Amino acid sequence: MAKPNDLRALIDLTKTTPNLLTHYLSSLSSSTSTTASSTSPADLPNPLDVAKACTTLLKSHTTTLSLLLLTPPFTPSALITKIGDVSSGVLSNLVAGAAAEHGTKDGLGSLMRNELRAGVRRVLGGWGEVLALVLRLAERRQSIDGKTPAKKDPGPTESERQEILAATGVVWNACDGLLKFCDNGIVGLVVKKAEEWRSVLLDAVEELKEWGEDVDEDEDDEAEGSDLEDDEFRHDDDIFGAANKLGKGDKEIKALLDRSVKKLKMVGMLYQALIKRRLKTFPATAKTDGDGEDDAMVRLQKLMEHLRAIPENVDDLASAFYDLDEEEAKKTFEKCCEEAKSAVALVRQSWTSSDDEFTAWSQKWVDALDVA
Structure with a gap:
């Protein structure tokens, strides 16, 4: 014992x-x-x-x-x-x-x-x-x-x-x-994070798309003389139901929604390109020059900040749409696009600061985003 x-x-x-x-x-x-x-x-x-x-x-x-x-x-x-x-x-x-x-x-x-x-x-x-x-x-x-x-x-x-x-x-x-x-190592981490953020982004875009298709057809057809019980039921539905629906007359905000969905899908494509052409090619030997981080590490960290911010902004964008707040939605949508463009500009060239296949593709992507 x-x-x-x-x-x-x-x-x-x-x-x-x-x-x-x-x-x-x-x-x-x-x-x-x-x-x-x-x-x-x-x-x-x-x-x-x-x-x-x-x-x-x-x-x-x-x-x-x-x-x-x-x-x-x-x-x-x-x-x-x-x-x-x-x-x-x-x-x-x-x-x-x-x-x-x-x-x-x-x-x-x-x-x-x-x-x-x-x-x-x-x-x-x-x-x-x-x-x-x-x-x-x-x-x-x-x-x-x-x-x-x-x-x-x-x-x-x-x-x-x-x-x-x-x-x-x-x-x-x-x-x-x-x-x-x-x-x-760091390549595995940044790829994993970028894939997670892209998934969150695309899920949010799909939810926005489905919400935009659920137009309230009965907004002008409220029955007259509804009794108290019906009114109480409608009040409960407002509290516990889904987010506000788009009305048939909300044409401007619907147009903004459609444009947002289209462009955000393009941003999802950007994540794929960045993962393949930039994150997976990040040099494992990127260290410091003695006075601080080298340029590649600094650019990588800033790139990841942009990629993380985009789905966060899309979440705010969805809230603005659900509140039928067109001005806030427009402002937040522009912020999403600017984050994406900043990400592209940051790594337009390779980690060795030279032009490559992504350099040409990224310019075409920016041009397409602007006209979409």
């Missing part, structure tokens, strides 16, 4: 370690992250390399911890050692690599760094679940050991085995996600 002192030490450790995880999570916020601007760029480790090495080691440690929990006898001293190795060793280095701010000298843009930190947060959350499980198992064992004569440890129950496997799986999944992110 487990030694009482070891059990108490394990319980104390699993109760106090979550405070360390809370500290780690806090250090990942941009407002509290550390700065190491005095460090030479050549001396800075690649944050993705650090994350990959630490995550690989964490997955290995988690596997070992799982085996310790599944295989009798229950050994608190071994569990204490393993938890210490992870919490104050592996996780400490993982968080330090993700949290450190080196200005712009490590080659990571803000989008990449934020995604890295999100992945580390998921890993910390998974490890927190493992600690909670170890605490429950230790407390159960403490209760049992106090009532049962010393005998051979029967090992975990089937229910406990399932708990152990489930908690281990959570950490493994978080680690696999972070490892995939590190392997895909």
Whole structure:
């Protein structure tokens, strides 16, 4: 049976370690992250390399911890050692690599760094679940050991085995996600984000198109002498029903809607071209020149800001149409088009600042957008 002192030490450790995880999570916020601007760029480790090495080691440690929990006898001293190795060793280095701010000298843009930190947060959350499980198992064992004569440890129950496997799986999944992110690098991330934003954009455009086809044919045909019950029903429909319908007389706003849908579909085509010709061709070696990020990284970050802003503006555009606010819709629609044109202008030339196939295509696209 487990030694009482070891059990108490394990319980104390699993109760106090979550405070360390809370500290780690806090250090990942941009407002509290550390700065190491005095460090030479050549001396800075690649944050993705650090994350990959630490995550690989964490997955290995988690596997070992799982085996310790599944295989009798229950050994608190071994569990204490393993938890210490992870919490104050592996996780400490993982968080330090993700949290450190080196200005712009490590080659990571803000989008990449934020995604890295999100992945580390998921890993910390998974490890927190493992600690909670170890605490429950230790407390159960403490209760049992106090009532049962010393005998051979029967090992975990089937229910406990399932708990152990489930908690281990959570950490493994978080680690696999972070490892995939590190392997895909910045190109994989920006392509994934652009595809997500394009999907949101096209969904919103389709909803606008369907809304525009649902014209209110009965707006001038209200029945006279409707009773109170009918009026109350109509009031409920206003509250709980869909957005306002276009009326037969709303010809100008309908024309604006049709033009918006047509042009926004062209913007969806632009996303495809940018993903293929610019995002997937972004140079993996784009780093810094010692004084800050190189031109390619700066352009990429600005491009992603434009691509993210477009679906956000389309959401505002939809709200304006649903409110039948023609002036606001017109203003927001123009903002969407300007964001798209700015994205094109930013990367009209390749990452090496030379003309290519996209350069010619992009000018044709802008001309087509203007006359559509």
